[in-house]
Amino acid sequence: MAEQEGNGEDGAVAEIEKKIIEAFEVFDHECNKTVDVREIGSIVRSLGCFPTEAELHELLAKVEEEEEPTGYIHLEKFLPVMTKVLLNRSYRPIPEDVLLHAFEALDENKCGYLTKDELVKHMTEEGEPFTEEEMEEMLSSALDPETNTVHYRDYISMMIVDEPEDLPQ
């Protein structure tokens, strides 16, 4: 009936673990508590985290098999590491204004938009470069095909609006 009430903290940890397991299972195609190492990024991100690639690699180092990487990550290794990430609130989401400033930093002429070439150059040559696929995908939602520009304010608004719908009072 009523769930066993550990003290608040234990309860919270148990909850977090269950959430992680749920996300893990989405990618556990063979139902044997392992996932392909390439899916770890998606799992971490699906739990609401925003790590950089470098941060992901750090995390992976902690969960991969010590002796020989097999290409698979076991849940029992992943769970404690990810639990800590969520408890510590690492890799927090990015506030809208911070994101806006980032786009503005790339917008040298301060005209409120980036040309396709500008965006592609920055995204595929700098930082942690996009793959071609990632670039194409971003462009498909961000680019205004008529002017070949990205109006980043509008783009951000569109992407942010999808946060879990607030249930009306």
Place this chain on the structure above:
Amino acid sequence: MEHIVTDMGCNASIEDREESKSEKAIKAAVLIQKWYRSKRAQLEISRCYSLNIFQSIEYADEQDQAQLASFFTFMLERYASPDAVADTSISPSVSHEVDSYLTEYENIEVPDSYCGPRLSFPLTLADANALLHAFKNGQLLHAHYVLKLLCETRRVLKEKPNINLVSVSYSKEITICGDLHGNLDDLFLIFYKNGLPSEKKPYVFNGDFVDRGQNSMEILIILFAFLLIYPNDVHLNRGNHEDYVINLRYGFSNEVLSKYKVHAKVILYLLQDVFSWLPLATIINKKVLILHGGISDKTDLNFLYLLERNKLKSLMRPPQPEREEQGKEGAPTARPSTCAANKRGAGKTRRLSSSGFTELSCPNSQPGPTLKEWKQVMDILWSDPRMQNGCVPNKRRGGGCYFGPDTTARLFERYNLKLLIRSHEFKREGYELTHGGKVITIFSASNYYEEGSNRGAYIRLNPDLIPRFVQYQVCERTDKQNHWERMKTIEHSALQILRERIFAHRSTLTEAFEKYDCDNTGNISVSDWAAAMESVLCLELPWRTLLPHLAKTDPDGKVDYMSCFHNMEIAQSTEEVQPALVETLCKYRKELEVIFNIMDEDHSGLISFDEFRKTWRIFSSHLGIEAYDASIDKLAQSIDYNKDDYIDFSEFLEAFHVVHKGDKKPT
């Protein structure tokens, strides 16, 4: 802001500034990249669980149908008996014989005003092209030709064995298509990419041609036409949706009724028979087994080859148990899980006698199928593969099995097979390999749940029996939505139907929640909430992930469980009516639609209130729920609107529609 730099020979400062500018740019790039990658992953997950929601609800629904099958056939017997349908020229003594319907088309005149295709039998490629052209332009084939076509199709199908044995010789390739489910655009796309069926281009269509989509009839007509023109090169396998009971609920019967009105019933009757003559499987070069669902550890291909397949008009009616087994709940493996039993109350069995049902019988009135025959066919039309070894009843579907790699391996060994190609399951990429590549699922209905939900695919198999996959997706609205918006629409759609289902189970859910809420605070832990949701709805969904979309949580992380129901309501405000009754009507809205369609013999859109009351009592008794007689009366009266004791059932159904308050669908 621009700084005008006077170069005083201080190169270092310029470089510093520029470096910091490019450092800034790099930092900005990293930020945007990590943001985008996370957004993208979240979109992917949302798509995953959206499709999961669609699929779970679809299967849960199918499971319900198995329970209601006998009720529907009872309805058919009462309301749509052949005598009421056919011309008076057919005497009652032969009214159940199929032969009497075969020439029905002779009685139907084609008016001069009809400008659709006029088929001439035997059919030629010109007729097929005329059909394709007509359907591309949204025309209907006249009932006269439909019936003639069905008549000829039946003749051709009768000649075929239960299992088509096909040879693909050196120069030919064979194309295999999966579920089409009434998606005509997909069929057109396949023909466009791959070519029309012909002696040089043989095809196998692996079942589920009908239901759900808008053009099931047109797909059947096209497939049957090509079958008649190239009977040795077009192979049709029966799917679980080639079944008149399933068709009642999943749209095909409605489609025929609305397109053919007065002639619909004869068409549907003939189709009952035609479907039962569809072969059960195809084997290519003795190595590749193609069938709609899957296999079980009991699958016996020799037995299947020899049985009389046309005795199985609908798989939703298991044969009467043997005398010794009287009193048991029908066939052992096909009953739904304990979940359904919990929903309906323990120990509820079908209360209706299933004696006498409206099925066409063969001229010499053979006995019905045996339990073994029924189960063998059920297994091949309803089973799904799974990763784990073993073969267990498929409780998700309520019929057939889950079969593991060991089952596949054993079958292959027994019959010297190399590959199993099946359909029956939605696949996002249109196809999927499993059991180490030995089992292929091929699914040919793109955008099945929603625009953008999935691709369709077909297989091209060469004489080396190496499959090549071709994927496609019908694009209707080209620019209106970009990828992101389309994915969000899918998510929105999935969440809406989930919320409706939640709302329709309001009282059972509330009961379950309250069990966990000992102190009556209105809040329970996430674990308890998830457990309650799963115990009532039985959908095996990732409840914790979905929680933010379904309910509110307080700052302590506890769930305000009643908030699940907050932003929905029933269309018709029905204050005086028992809430439990209203909820039931909501839950069974689709089933009620089926019932009304059966009862509405003259297609007036009205049924007598008296009849409805009687039917409702039987229906609720069948489900093992309260009938709320007085409430039903009040309810119908409130919707009666001076129809003089007749109910306009589309108004009635509209009233029990779940409405989402403040619906803000992404544009």
